[in-house]
Amino acid sequence: MFQRLTALANPTRFLGLVERLGPWLVGLTLALFAVGLYGSLVLAPPDYQQGETVRIMFIHVPAAWLAMFTYALMAVSALGTLVWRHPLADVSAKAAAPLGAAFTFLALVTGSLWGKPMWGTWWIWDARLTSVLVLFIMYLGLIALWRTIEDPTRAARLAAILILVGTVNLPIIKFSVDWWNTLHQPASVMRLDGPTIDPSMLWPLLVMALAFTSLLTTLHLYAMRNEILRRRIRSLGLAAAAGTAS
Amino acid sequence: MSDIPTSADPSTAPITPRLLATELVCDRGGRRVLDGASFAVGGDTAADNVLFVTGPNGVGKSTLLRLVAGLGTLESGEIRLTAGGGAVTGAEVAEACHYLGHRDALKTALTVSENLAFWRDFLAPPPVGAGAGHPALELDEALAAVDLDALADLPAGLLSAGQRRRLAVARLLVVQRPLWLLDEPTSALDAASEARLVALMAAHAAAGGLIMAATHLPINLPGRSLVLRPAAVAREAFA
Amino acid sequence: MSDAPTERAAPLLAPLAALYRRELRLAVRIGGGGFMGVLFFLIVVTVFPFAVGPDMNLLARLGPAVLWIAALLATLLGLDRLFEADRDDGALDIIVGSGQPLELVVLVKCLAHWTATGLPLVLATPFFALFLAMEPLVIGATMLTLAVGTPALTFIGAIGAGLTVSLRRGGLLLAVLVLPFAVPVLIFGVSAAGAPALDPAPFATPFLLLCALTLATLVLAPIAAAAALRSGLD
Numbered sequence: 001m002f003q004r005l006t007a008l009a010n011p012t013r014f015l016g017l018v019e020r021l022g023p024w025l026v027g028l029t030l031a032l033f034a035v036g037l038y039g040s041l042v043l044a045p046p047d048y049q050q051g052e053t054v055r056i057m058f059i060h061v062p063a064a065w066l067a068m069f070t071y072a073l074m075a076v077s078a079l080g081t082l083v084w085r086h087p088l089a090d091v092s093a094k095a096a097a098p099l100g101a102a103f104t105f106l107a108l109v110t111g112s113l114w115g116k117p118m119w120g121t122w123w124i125w126d127a128r129l130t131s132v133l134v135l136f137i138m139y140l141g142l143i144a145l146w147r148t149i150e151d152p153t154r155a156a157r158l159a160a161i162l163i164l165v166g167t168v169n170l171p172i173i174k175f176s177v178d179w180w181n182t183l184h185q186p187a188s189v190m191r192l193d194g195p196t197i198d199p200s201m202l203w204p205l206l207v208m209a210l211a212f213t214s215l216l217t218t219l220h221l222y223a224m225r226n227e228i229l230r231r232r233i234r235s236l237g238l239a240a241a242a243g244t245a246s
Numbered sequence: 247m248s249d250i251p252t253s254a255d256p257s258t259a260p261i262t263p264r265l266l267a268t269e270l271v272c273d274r275g276g277r278r279v280l281d282g283a284s285f286a287v288g289g290d291t292a293a294d295n296v297l298f299v300t301g302p303n304g305v306g307k308s309t310l311l312r313l314v315a316g317l318g319t320l321e322s323g324e325i326r327l328t329a330g331g332g333a334v335t336g337a338e339v340a341e342a343c344h345y346l347g348h349r350d351a352l353k354t355a356l357t358v359s360e361n362l363a364f365w366r367d368f369l370a371p372p373p374v375g376a377g378a379g380h381p382a383l384e385l386d387e388a389l390a391a392v393d394l395d396a397l398a399d400l401p402a403g404l405l406s407a408g409q410r411r412r413l414a415v416a417r418l419l420v421v422q423r424p425l426w427l428l429d430e431p432t433s434a435l436d437a438a439s440e441a442r443l444v445a446l447m448a449a450h451a452a453a454g455g456l457i458m459a460a461t462h463l464p465i466n467l468p469g470r471s472l473v474l475r476p477a478a479v480a481r482e483a484f485a
Numbered sequence: 486m487s488d489a490p491t492e493r494a495a496p497l498l499a500p501l502a503a504l505y506r507r508e509l510r511l512a513v514r515i516g517g518g519g520f521m522g523v524l525f526f527l528i529v530v531t532v533f534p535f536a537v538g539p540d541m542n543l544l545a546r547l548g549p550a551v552l553w554i555a556a557l558l559a560t561l562l563g564l565d566r567l568f569e570a571d572r573d574d575g576a577l578d579i580i581v582g583s584g585q586p587l588e589l590v591v592l593v594k595c596l597a598h599w600t601a602t603g604l605p606l607v608l609a610t611p612f613f614a615l616f617l618a619m620e621p622l623v624i625g626a627t628m629l630t631l632a633v634g635t636p637a638l639t640f641i642g643a644i645g646a647g648l649t650v651s652l653r654r655g656g657l658l659l660a661v662l663v664l665p666f667a668v669p670v671l672i673f674g675v676s677a678a679g680a681p682a683l684d685p686a687p688f689a690t691p692f693l694l695l696c697a698l699t700l701a702t703l704v705l706a707p708i709a710a711a712a713a714l715r716s717g718l719d
Binding site: 005082134139140145149154157158161162166168169170175176179180 | 583648668712
């Protein structure tokens with residue numbers, strides 16, 4: 001098992017994998033989205049309380065879920081960078097960061113759009129929204145760190161350290177924000193998790209979650225491919241510079 | 247310098263440090279800087295204890311010294327220091343080194359003696375090779391050895407470049423460590439100061455200490471040389 | 486070789502004490518360390534009423550929050566030089582090979598930095614609190630929470646300082662990287678500081694959580710910062 005993983009971890013072999021799997025994944029993603037969107041936008045009934053607005057949830061919930069999932073993916077990659085020092089681990093983490101930021105942004109925007117009719121305001125310092133906002137800022141900070149450090153191997157290690165520090169800190173931030181929120185706004189916020197979700201709404205939600213996961217996988221693989229190619233170009237440039245220097 | 251024990255008689259100096267580096271490979275910024283450098287420092291004569299690292303600019307002389315000083319990451323290869331039956335590798339070798347880099351590691355706001363006293367108190371004794379090389383001097387002796395004793399209470403910020411360099415050299419004298427790593431040690435030094443430094447290096451080598459000096463100016467000291475050549479290609483990881 | 490660790494473990498405190506003294510000396514002699522921090526603290530506290538208005542009741546209610554935000558900014562803005570100065574003059578290279586554990590070096594540097602900049606902030610708090618018309622009990626609570634909480638800010642900031650040490654003008658990036666991690670400290674600190682003003686609000690819970698945060702960062706931050714410093718060396 002480990003040998004097969006290390007074989008995949010060879011950049012050239014990995015590129016071959018992306019070439020073969022990529023089109024299938026694109027197809028799968030499109031199919032899942034077709035089913036999921038039809039189910040959630042057409043088939044699912046409007047909520048008796050929230051009306052048609054509830055349909056935002058079919059985008060919002062999977063996006064929020066993937067916002068956290070992507071961070072977990074980056075944390076695993078960071079371990080790969082620091083423990084096994086594998087170059088592909090950093091490629092994975094670096095490629096995942098903008099995707100995580102995008103999903104987090106999507107979750108924030110859809111949450112805000114949903115909040116306007118439901119709460120009468122675009123933003124509310126709800127515990128969940130606040131936690132997600134902090135997560136968003138952390139993604140942007142990581143991207144900034146990668147962009148500021150020129151040497152890729154050094155950037156890889158530093159970013160990995162920051163990701164792991166964030167992994168330790170995210171639960172603490174989440175806990176403190178929850179605590180802060182209950183202190184200041186006792187139970188004024190309506191939560192989704194009151195009644196159990198009706199099956200007619202549950203299955204489109206699950207399909208949408210699968211579709212989003214598939215989308216993340218596809219985009220991540222292609223982003224990793226681009227990053228590998230970018231680094232190859234850099235290697236070629238360095239080789240050219242070395243060739244003229246000596 | 248007369249009280250320095252000489253290593254000519256093996257029975258009085260049983261701690262004979264040896265530095266052995268095998269197949270060092272190092273990348274910096276995605277560029278292969280060292281591609282399999284191997285060398286040994288240390289032998290029966292003082293000249294065997296001195297290794298001059300030479301080669302054209304950008305060939306990795308400084309990188310090599312920094313690797314031995316624990317300031318860099320090896321892709322592969324091993325650095326091993328043995329002395330008196332003990333042996334250390336990797337990061338622990340750094341703790342047996344005095345590294346004199348391009349920068350003098352001085353605080354301009356502290357006085358000359360405060361700077362030196364800090365390094366004396368802060369640097370740990372070496373994990374192996376205690377007793378080999380230039381013995382530890384008292385603060386004022388060390389300052390006298392680099393001709394800075396008259397300026398001991400002056401802020402280091404007022405010193406000239408050459409004086410700062412000499413103060414940095416004094417750091418090697420207040421804590422005894424068997425391996426000196428000197429990166430262009432004679433730069434910024436005038437002829438008299440250079441002669442003084444060379445005498446200190448000779449004393450260190452004669453007392454069984456090891457010296458690796460990266461230099462492109464000839465230094466008047468018997469020793470062996472390691473000529474580095476440019477590494478062949480850029481790194482292959484993403485090729 | 487077998488007896489080497491015990492032989493070398495004993496004189497651990499003297500070198501670290503030397504480092505602590507050096508850091509304090511440097512802080513006092515260069516840029517007046519604590520003085521700049523307190524000055525910045527004063528300016529933030531002064532600017533606040535201009536933005537909020539001179540309503541004393543409102544200022545009294547916001548007081549603990551204002552003081553905490555001012556302390557947060559003053560602490561973080563001074564931290565970008567924590568390792569940078571040693572890196573610039575080459576001292577960091579020697580420190581890494583000194584034989585002292587880098588984690589403990591980071592811890593001592595943080596403690597010295599806090600003594601030079603954080604402690605003066607805590608001591609200045611009661612005077613600045615007068616500008617904000619705060620109650621004596623609230624002033625005491627704010628001082629106590631700042632005394633316990635600002636070390637945590639220093640430790641968290643040290644992680645950012647370690648990450649950005651190799652960058653020119655890393656100060657802004659440091660703040661961006663580190664501020665999210667400071668959120669819990671701010672939450673519990675302000676909650677505890679403001680507790681005496683609101684009768685039912687408990688002081689002990691947030692205060693103890695704040696203590697826990699400080700202790701946790703005291704352990705974790707030196708490890709992370711030391712790892713970052715090692716990665717940035719070559």
